[in-house]
Amino acid sequence: MSVIKPRTPTGTLELLPLDQIAFQDLLDTIRRNYERYGFLPVETPAFELSEVLLTKSGGETERQVYFVQSTGSLKQGDAPELALRFDLTVPLARYVAEHEHALSFPFRRYQIQRVYRGESAQRGRFREFYQCDIDIVGKDELSVRYDAELVAVIASIFDELAVGPFLIQLNNRKLMRGFFERLGIADAEQQTLVLREVDKLDKRGADYVRRTLAGEGFGLAEAAIEAILGFVSKRSGSLAEARAMLGELGGGNAQLEAGITELGEVLDMLEGLGVPESRYALNFSIARGLDYYTGTVYETTLTEHPGIGSVCSGGRYDNLASHYTRSKLPGVGISIGASRLYWQLREAGLIGSAESTVQVLVTQMDPKLMPEYLKLARELRTAGINAEMVMDAGKLGKQLKYADKAGIRFAVILGEDELARGAVMVKDLRKQEQFETPRGELIKALRVEIEQAIALGELRRRGKAS
RNA sequence: GUGGAUGUAGCUCAGGGGUAGAGCAUCGGAUUGUGGCUCCGAGUGUCGCGGGUUCGAAUCCCGUCUUCCACCCCA
Numbered sequence: 001m002s003v004i005k006p007r008t009p010t011g012t013l014e015l016l017p018l019d020q021i022a023f024q025d026l027l028d029t030i031r032r033n034y035e036r037y038g039f040l041p042v043e044t045p046a047f048e049l050s051e052v053l054l055t056k057s058g059g060e061t062e063r064q065v066y067f068v069q070s071t072g073s074l075k076q077g078d079a080p081e082l083a084l085r086f087d088l089t090v091p092l093a094r095y096v097a098e099h100e101h102a103l104s105f106p107f108r109r110y111q112i113q114r115v116y117r118g119e120s121a122q123r124g125r126f127r128e129f130y131q132c133d134i135d136i137v138g139k140d141e142l143s144v145r146y147d148a149e150l151v152a153v154i155a156s157i158f159d160e161l162a163v164g165p166f167l168i169q170l171n172n173r174k175l176m177r178g179f180f181e182r183l184g185i186a187d188a189e190q191q192t193l194v195l196r197e198v199d200k201l202d203k204r205g206a207d208y209v210r211r212t213l214a215g216e217g218f219g220l221a222e223a224a225i226e227a228i229l230g231f232v233s234k235r236s237g238s239l240a241e242a243r244a245m246l247g248e249l250g251g252g253n254a255q256l257e258a259g260i261t262e263l264g265e266v267l268d269m270l271e272g273l274g275v276p277e278s279r280y281a282l283n284f285s286i287a288r289g290l291d292y293y294t295g296t297v298y299e300t301t302l303t304e305h306p307g308i309g310s311v312c313s314g315g316r317y318d319n320l321a322s323h324y325t326r327s328k329l330p331g332v333g334i335s336i337g338a339s340r341l342y343w344q345l346r347e348a349g350l351i352g353s354a355e356s357t358v359q360v361l362v363t364q365m366d367p368k369l370m371p372e373y374l375k376l377a378r379e380l381r382t383a384g385i386n387a388e389m390v391m392d393a394g395k396l397g398k399q400l401k402y403a404d405k406a407g408i409r410f411a412v413i414l415g416e417d418e419l420a421r422g423a424v425m426v427k428d429l430r431k432q433e434q435f436e437t438p439r440g441e442l443i444k445a446l447r448v449e450i451e452q453a454i455a456l457g458e459l460r461r462r463g464k465a466s
Numbered sequence: 467g468u469g470g471a472u473g474u475a476g477c478u479c480a481g482g483g484g485u486a487g488a489g490c491a492u493c494g495g496a497u498u499g500u501g502g503c504u505c506c507g508a509g510u511g512u513c514g515c516g517g518g519u520u521c522g523a524a525u526c527c528c529g530u531c532u533u534c535c536a537c538c539c540c541a
Contacts, residue, residue: 010533063467064539087541119539120467131541289540310541337541365499400501415499429501 011119011127013339018407021354023342025460026161027112030132030336033157034110037149039134042109044091046116047082052094054083055323064117084116088133089320089333096137097324105139106146112338124343135333137320142330144262147296147316148269150334154300154312155279157336163350165303166311168275169283172263173293173315176284178256179231179249183224192291193217198232199287206233232285242267242282262295294318298334308344312336356407357386357462359450363399364390365415372414376424376442380412383443385450386462404429409459410446430458 008014015023035041047068054062067080085091088111096107112132121127134153136146151168158166173195180191197212206229212218213225220228236242246264251257263282270280288297295316302308314334321329345351362377364370373389380387388408390399396413403411413425413434424442427434428449437445453459 115541117540121533122535125541129541313541335541340541363500395498396500398501402501404501411500413500417499425500427500432502434500 009127011121011125013126013129013343016353018353018356019346021357022346022351023338025354026342026345026351027130027132027338029160030157030338031110031112033153033160034132034134036156037134037153039108039110042092042095042111043113044085044088044095044111046114047084048091048094050079050081050083052324053085053090055090064119066116066118086117087115088113088131088335089135092133092135092137092333093321093329094324096329097321097327100325100327100329105137106142107137108134109137110134124340124347126339126343129337129339132336132338133333135320135331137329137331140328140330142332144265144296144316145269147262147332148266148273150298150314150332151266151270151280152273152275154298154334155275158300158311163302163345164305166279166300167303168280168298168300168312169286170263170266170280171282171284171286171297172259172295173287173297174255174295175249175259175263176287178253178259179284180228181255182252183227185220185224194228195287196289198228198285199289201229201232201285202283234282234284236282239267239271239277245282245284259295266296288313288315292317296332305344305348305350308348311341311344353407355409355459358388358406358408359386359459359462360388360410360412360446361399361403361406361408362387362389362412363396363403363414364393365396365413367393369414369416369419372419376412376414379443380446383447385443385446400427400429409453410449412442 050067054065065086066084068082068084069078069080073080092109092111096103110133112130114128115131116128118127119125134150136142136149138146151170154168176195176198177188177191180194185191185194194213197209197218201209209232210225210229213220213228214222234245236245243264246260246267249256249260251260283299286297286299288299293315295318297315298313299310300312301310312334314332316330316332318330319328320331321327342351360380362373362380364373377387377389390402400411409428409430411427411429413427418424418436421436422439423436424439425434425436426442426445426449430453435445450459454461
């Protein structure tokens, strides 16, 4: 009989249990912070109607969309009416438009789900991956103060992830467009093209951008190019510097002035929100690729790992759901690509395998004592301690080996000797220590051990809070 | 979609016209209440797929697929 080689399609991330636990810990941290800042959970279907998803046909998105089709429909040669979502923003727009009357505005939702993109796989880039989005959608209006609030959320998450220093870089599309307009680049399309090139500054360097802007398709005058480069090369190192950067821009047109005002308001909020100055900076080269951003744009990087690139990005959009409703729904949102983030952090050695979610293994020393083992396991579980029981008799050595390989930190051992003494043995496989405790104090003793390990950062809190 | 590379045991790879190897991993054992170290033993491959050259191909040639890297785009 021929067997099929078991393998996952390229561009998918499939993990072993201990790595999956580490990944889920990452998602949990993100989710916890989203909820802490008052965002509500939403899930939408993995696939949407094609007509809903592909509002803007042509271009990059359509090239990357996976269509979904039943075999029956495929045989009939019908065009697929379903497609897998490629981000969470388009489904959000549909969701808000569809449930507009049942939602409270400003609507704050978080969504942690997988999205699909049919692109060729590369390092840390997947065809199926998790996005963790938050968006705040207003009705008719939404204050830029919300734009500042998102900075606080990002800072809170990356602080808690403890992956070293990070920088949330801020910019504003109006400010950029206004600046280009002042230089005589008035056409919106042309501005978009310049935005896209300028965004590559930190990756490709000033010379690359200079050459591109002077080349065909742009052909900008040297003075304009130098003005642009001088503008986009600026970075703030502190709040005072950020304010000075805005102050030096001067005015000249409504867009530029609006951008300066908006960014200024965002800066004014950050201190009160408790975001340290070291966590954010203005960077006038940040543009983001998506063309629906109209105001604030965000891009977060890990200072000590520039190679990882952006770990969280997003921005403000004027009218989220114009394709689905006549209501004006402005919003602001950010997204964390969790699969890529996890993968990159692991590559950089910033994240390892976790310990098992199983906290204690109840070993089976003597099959005759099975009723005792069952009782022990029940006690542990009732106390909120995650416990696994060995059901098959076998050598104790093998059972401990199993616990070790499975990443289980503690083993409980009970044989004739302990039973006679009314005691039970607790073994810490990591510390290579064991101690005997009176049977009645097992739970207390284990809790102390577990809390200690959590305090040392060796374990994460599992099971119900005790 | 464009350009470049790759493909040999579960993994990392060596070999290079005469029919396949190492390390790691896996499993078993080292006197029946204690894991990660050590020692002993065991198994596995249509050498990516198809065709050609040859007495003979994993090894040379052609095609094809796959995976990877860069561009594009993005998380």
